[in-house]
Amino acid sequence: MEVGVPKETKDREFRVGLSPASVRVLTDRGHRVFVETMAGVGSGFTNEDYQQAGATIILETKDAWDRELVIKVKEPLEAEYQYLQKGKMLFTYLHLAASRSLTEHLIDCGVTAIAYETVELNGTLPLLVPMSIIAGRLAVQFGARFLERQQGGRGVLLGGIPGVSPGKVTILGGGVVGTEAAQIAVGMGAKVQIFDINVERLSYLETLFGSRVELLYSNAATIENVVPNADLLIGAVLIPGRNAPTLVNRQLVAQMQTGSVIVDVAVDQGGCIETLRPTSHSQPTYVEEGVVHYGVPNMPGAVPWTATQALNNSTLPYVIKLADFGIKALENDPALAMGLNVYNYQLVHPVVQQVFKDLVDRTAEILLV
Numbered sequence: 001m002e003v004g005v006p007k008e009t010k011d012r013e014f015r016v017g018l019s020p021a022s023v024r025v026l027t028d029r030g031h032r033v034f035v036e037t038m039a040g041v042g043s044g045f046t047n048e049d050y051q052q053a054g055a056t057i058i059l060e061t062k063d064a065w066d067r068e069l070v071i072k073v074k075e076p077l078e079a080e081y082q083y084l085q086k087g088k089m090l091f092t093y094l095h096l097a098a099s100r101s102l103t104e105h106l107i108d109c110g111v112t113a114i115a116y117e118t119v120e121l122n123g124t125l126p127l128l129v130p131m132s133i134i135a136g137r138l139a140v141q142f143g144a145r146f147l148e149r150q151q152g153g154r155g156v157l158l159g160g161i162p163g164v165s166p167g168k169v170t171i172l173g174g175g176v177v178g179t180e181a182a183q184i185a186v187g188m189g190a191k192v193q194i195f196d197i198n199v200e201r202l203s204y205l206e207t208l209f210g211s212r213v214e215l216l217y218s219n220a221a222t223i224e225n226v227v228p229n230a231d232l233l234i235g236a237v238l239i240p241g242r243n244a245p246t247l248v249n250r251q252l253v254a255q256m257q258t259g260s261v262i263v264d265v266a267v268d269q270g271g272c273i274e275t276l277r278p279t280s281h282s283q284p285t286y287v288e289e290g291v292v293h294y295g296v297p298n299m300p301g302a303v304p305w306t307a308t309q310a311l312n313n314s315t316l317p318y319v320i321k322l323a324d325f326g327i328k329a330l331e332n333d334p335a336l337a338m339g340l341n342v343y344n345y346q347l348v349h350p351v352v353q354q355v356f357k358d359l360v361d362r363t364a365e366i367l368l369v
Contacts, residue, residue, distance in 0.1 A: 001323045002032045004067030005055075006083075007039035010074045012281035014042025014304035017071035017092070019312045020053040022319065027054030031323045036064040043304040069322055073311065074298055075102055086110030091315075091322060093117055093131075095268045095297075096341055097243045097355045106342040107359060112327060116315065118240060118349055119339035125240060126335070127318070129176055130310040132265075134300040136180025136236065139263045140169065142299070143232040144188065146261045146285055146292050153292055154259030156231045159189030166190050170226055172218070172247050172272060173236035174201050177265045179208070181234050186212050193226060223247060228255040235264035235272040242351055243270035250274045250289065258290040268297035 003026060005017045016039050018026075023033045033055040037047055047057045058064055065083035072092035076084060078101070084090070086109065094115035096103045106113045116127035140158075147167065149155035160166030169185040171178045174196035185192045186209065195218040196202050202215045209215075216222055227233060227248055233256070237244045244266040253262070253275045264276040271277070275288045279295045281302060286293055300307035318336050321329040330337040341349045346360075353360045 001069055001326065002034065002067040003319075003323055004064040004070045005033065005035040005039055006061055006064040006070065006072060006080075007036045008042075008073055008301075009077050009080060010298055010301070013074055013298050013301040015073040015298075015301050015308045015311065016040040016043050016045065016304075017073055018319070019043070019308055020045050020049040020055075021309075022312045022316050023050055023055045024053040025316060025320065026323055029320065029324065032056065034058050034064055034067055036061055039064075040308075043308040045308075068326070069319075071315075071319060073301075073308075075099065081105050081109075084109045084111045088112065089114065089322060089327065091116070091319065091339075093268075094341055096349075096352050098268060098270050100356065103342075103347065103352070103356055103359060107345055107347055110345050111342065112340070112344075113342040114322075114330075114336070114339040115341045115349075116339065118341065118351070119318065119335055120240070121335040127311075127314050127339075128238075130314050131300045131307065132176040132238075133180050134303060134307055134310065135265045136177035137184050138299050138302060139177070139181045139234045139236070139265055140184040140188065140190075140232070142284070142294055143169070143234065143261050143263045146263075146294060147231060147259075149259075151292070152259065152285065152287060153261055154231060154257060156259075158185065158232070167231040168229055169193070169232045169234065170230035171195065171234045171236055172223070173238065173266075174198070174205050174215075175236060175238055177238070178234070178236035179205065181236060181265075182209065182213055185232075190232075193230075195223060195226075218247070224252055227252050228257075230256065231260055233260065233262045233273070235262070235266045235276070237266045237272040238269065240351060242355055244272040246274050247272045248274060253291055254289040256289070256291050259292065261292045261294065263294045265299065267295040271295065 035055045089112045147153035156167040158167035169190045171194045193214040197218045264271045
């Protein structure tokens with residue numbers, strides 16, 4: 001099969017869909033891989049690295065997309081819509097619940113779209129986990145940075161020093177992102193709280209952190225009581241395939257201290273903080289209600305050398321199956337089949353269907369006609 005690897009176009013997105021090591025595996029199996037020139041340079045991979053792995057370097061973006069299987073990292077942007085055509089398989093992060101326009105275009109163009117974030121294996125999301133680990137760790141790293149006075153923050157050192165209280169980190173969600181964020185925050189010496197609605201998860205987190213982290217059941221009253229005192233508030237809520245619920249409204253944000261920081265890792269699924277909107281690595285923050293907001297949806301792109309290799313470690317087995325068997329790979333792999341979001345002009349993932357019920361009805365009408 002011919003596999004295309006375009007260069008990412010999202011702002012300062014330096015990750016790449018396939019590393020040279022992954023390319024080598026595919027070419028050794030007889031597949032042809034076409035990599036857009038300089039696609040991997042941000043991750044530390046040169047054109048020569050790809051050529052040595054057996055890839056063909058191409059100069060035009062269109063030629064990378066003009067393949068049976070296209071491997072990316074982030075969702076296609078509007079400038080890339082022109083390359084989406086029937087007969088192609090696209091394997092990447094999509095996060096369709098947060099983008100009606102992309103969802104509509106994928107349906108209309110007839111592409112087969114498989115999303116990393118909805119591939120599900122034994123109740124886990126194996127292709128989301130590595131980036132969630134990185135995003136969770138970066139959330140505290142970036143939060144500490146923007147708490148610096150020169151960055152617009154309160155001037156709080158998360159770890160404090162003897163004689164001065166440490167900063168307070170409140171984390172909404174005790175999944176992978178929240179757990180990783182807590183580990184970094186605890187390591188810095190911050191005072192950490194985690195909210196979650198799953199009591200079993202809270203019990204598990206107690207075995208990890210003991211008394212170093214305050215574990216709280218998530219409800220509106222408790223959140224309203226705690227959030228105003230947070231120096232760093234981290235949104236780490238995930239509902240696979242759906243928009244994240246709003247847990248902190250504008251009125252509550254306004255009660256936070258001036259110069260506090262919000263980092264919402266759930267921004268690529270709509271975010272769980274009402275005042276949070278997507279930002280970019282070029283312009284990562286803005287101030288609203290006196291609070292610094294950070295909403296970069298592709299946070300792991302800040303550490304592409306690590307992130308690309310971590311992502312490939314998880315995606316490669318599925319890429320191999322798609323390259324070997326095409327769409328039939330989904331028949332023999334239930335986990336990969338759960339990744340299918342759009343197929344044959346239809347929105348097929350049941351959870352995403354619930355988000356865009358009108359699009360499901362519309363495609364049904366078209367098919368009947």
